Amino acid sequence: MIVHDVQNLLDSLAVTVGRGMAVDDLEGRVVAHSVHHGEVDQVRARAILSRSVPAEVAAWQEAHGVATVHEPIRVPANPALGMAARLCVPLLHRGRRVGSLWVIEGHGPLSPEEETRTVHDAVAIAALLDGGGGSHTLHRLLGGEITVRRAADVLGEGAIRVLAVRAGRAGLEEAVGDELARMRRPPAFTVLERHAVVLLNGGEDARALGESLAARTHGRVGASALHPGLESAREAHGEAVASARAAAAEPALGPVACWPDLGVYRLLAEPDAALLGALRAHPALVDTLETYLDRGGDAQQTARLLHLHRTSLYYRLARIEELTGRSLKDGSHRLELHLALKLARWNAVRNG
Known part of the structure; x- marks a missing residue:
């Protein structure tokens, strides 16, 4: 056209x-x-x-x-x-x-x-x-067909965020294009496989636009984290697509799912995510966390197995929450941490 x-x-x-x-x-x-x-x-x-x-x-x-x-x-x-x-x-x-x-x-x-x-x-x-x-x-x-430098001549420079719209393929491009045309300066977008992919600058309201696109297409939208520039565009695209998939799989996430908030679904999409990175310097905390979660959060049994006083156990659990940014009173956070621990064991063993 x-x-x-x-x-x-x-x-x-x-x-x-x-x-x-x-x-x-x-x-x-x-x-x-x-x-x-x-x-x-x-x-x-x-x-x-x-x-x-x-x-x-x-x-x-x-x-x-x-x-x-x-x-x-x-x-x-x-x-x-x-x-x-x-x-x-x-x-x-x-x-x-x-x-x-x-x-x-x-x-x-x-x-x-x-x-x-x-x-x-x-x-x-x-x-x-x-x-x-x-x-x-x-x-x-x-698609990796041009360099970031060439792309920046057209798309500009600065912080970016990517949206991925997951909906039925028929009419997807037209629906997204019509919705974006209502903006004062429509962002660049394209269709890759089953997603419409929208490139936003760091100052645009990704969630508000995502909700409008979800309503217009009757689909689900994923938003990447904020990235410093186009050199991260392919990574941001992967985050947005994974987030859209999570939104389709888990209605509780809403019509728009954001990569930083995916919880356990982020681990499924990116098994090497560094959730446990802050604990790696503290092997005793890793051991405490895994034992506690393996025992279903039973503090008394955990303290007995680790030969700890209950006060020492509670101190360790509080320190784990501080370092990971997760609450052990939240079921979804416990699942995320438990899965991360088991994935770390899985990834430590080579196939064959």
Whole structure:
């Protein structure tokens, strides 16, 4: 839909100024190209066939500053490359560069009126490309197809949180897209397997948006922990998907489950979670905890088996609660700690 709209705008502009044009994204991918108007050079023909800009052409363009400019800039012809002169109009949306609009000017530059019209239409093209470009970039980042540095050019930098919407596949993308469109600045989102994945910055209200998305899709939503930047996007994606699964499995978690609050389900999703990390320096506390839980919380029997005075046992149990941040009076917390202890034993024994 977005690419179709970009194509329509580009074709209309090309007819108006009578030049061949193309729109590239930040990765050098040809998003759209007009029908032939005026001169057609070898570079344009190759780009249309391959849907990408040849590396040597990209180098020539970057040597003339096209990667950093915020105003239209002209790139001279390069006969050795089979390339006519071009006008590059940077596609900027809300201060972020999302691609470039290229106009072939082989037989002479645009008139001032034509250039004004081109710059005007480039604003609309950039707004369209920002929506589709962000989603495409997020999909490729999570799939490991592009580097974090390349993705940051489109998605921005700073703290992130990821939402995963788990619902029936039919109509999922449309439902999520419609809900996000109501936001002042819709975040990038994509669909991976059975989840719609939404990338939020650290300041957005993930739970409120998650509840809206759950209501709109009749599904369940998982939210990752807050992460420092895009370098953690794949980890955050895994947390969000696991949280959505937990929300579907355990109604008590509500329509939105957050990774830091998953309790025992976090251990099931991530068996090596460091819940017991704070106790590793205190073997006696680990032994006390396991004995206490194995005996169903019977303090008298635990004290007898460990040869402890009841006062000493209660001190140890209080210290365990302090170090783990879990309450031994809470059944779900006891289950989480007990499972963590047994998983530690399981993981200590190699298969075979």
